[in-house]
Amino acid sequence: MTTPLQTQVKRIYKDLLYLGRDYPLGYQYFKPRLHKAFISKAHLRDEDQIRDGLKQAEFVKKEIEALYYVKKYRTMRERYGAPPSAEVEANAGS
Numbered sequence: 001m002t003t004p005l006q007t008q009v010k011r012i013y014k015d016l017l018y019l020g021r022d023y024p025l026g027y028q029y030f031k032p033r034l035h036k037a038f039i040s041k042a043h044l045r046d047e048d049q050i051r052d053g054l055k056q057a058e059f060v061k062k063e064i065e066a067l068y069y070v071k072k073y074r075t076m077r078e079r080y081g082a083p084p085s086a087e088v089e090a091n092a093g094s
Contacts, residue, residue, distance in 0.1 A: 005050050012057045013038055019064045024071070 013034070020030035041053045 005047060005054075008054055009038075009050070012054060012061065016057065016061055016064070019061065019068075022068060023064070024067070 016034055017031065020034060021027050023030040041050075044050050044053060
């Protein structure tokens with residue numbers, strides 16, 4: 001693996017590990033699965049295949065971030081209730 005790609009792979013691995021700290025099923029669930037996913041691609045030597053793997057890892061990273069945003073939104077909505085505009089729309093439909 002070439003050096004620039006190697007640093008990109010390490011960077012995305014570290015980013016995903018960092019995101020895994022708050023994974024809903026726990027870090028102990030997340031870390032071995034992440035490691036297994038990266039090890040399954042360790043044999044790749046073709047730069048195009050490595051870039052495809054990086055794109056897939058970036059997609060997973062975005063999905064995990066989206067999961068956290070939804071979780072945060074639901075928690076805030078639970079604590080503070082629906083915004084006033086949503087309540088007005090709900091009453092208008094009745």
